[in-house]
Amino acid sequence: MRITDKGEVTIPQAIRERAGLTPGTDVIVELVGDEVRLRKAEGPAAGPTRGQKLVQGLRGAGPSPMPTDEIIALMRGVPADREIGGDKPGSQ
Numbered sequence: 001m002r003i004t005d006k007g008e009v010t011i012p013q014a015i016r017e018r019a020g021l022t023p024g025t026d027v028i029v030e031l032v033g034d035e036v037r038l039r040k041a042e043g044p045a046a047g048p049t050r051g052q053k054l055v056q057g058l059r060g061a062g063p064s065p066m067p068t069d070e071i072i073a074l075m076r077g078v079p080a081d082r083e084i085g086g087d088k089p090g091s092q
Contacts, residue, residue, distance in 0.1 A: 011038075024050060 003009055011021065019040060021027065026041040048056065064071065 001009060016022075021040060028039050028041050030037045030039070
């Protein structure tokens, strides 16, 4: 194994799988004596999970200023000149 110019090392797949190291996993690198140790971060040091990051990204995304009925009508292609929730065509 060799360290790249950027200081990167590729951890073999079998070791990543056994240690539960998936893309985005936070790790801690420690110098213990003359050994460099890498371990999976847990607790507050681990940072938010992928699910937590997704929820954080969605916060503040809604509610829409447009009512749900109008959004559905736009998706279904209701003609713009027809009033949402109004009379059916030909009922006048």
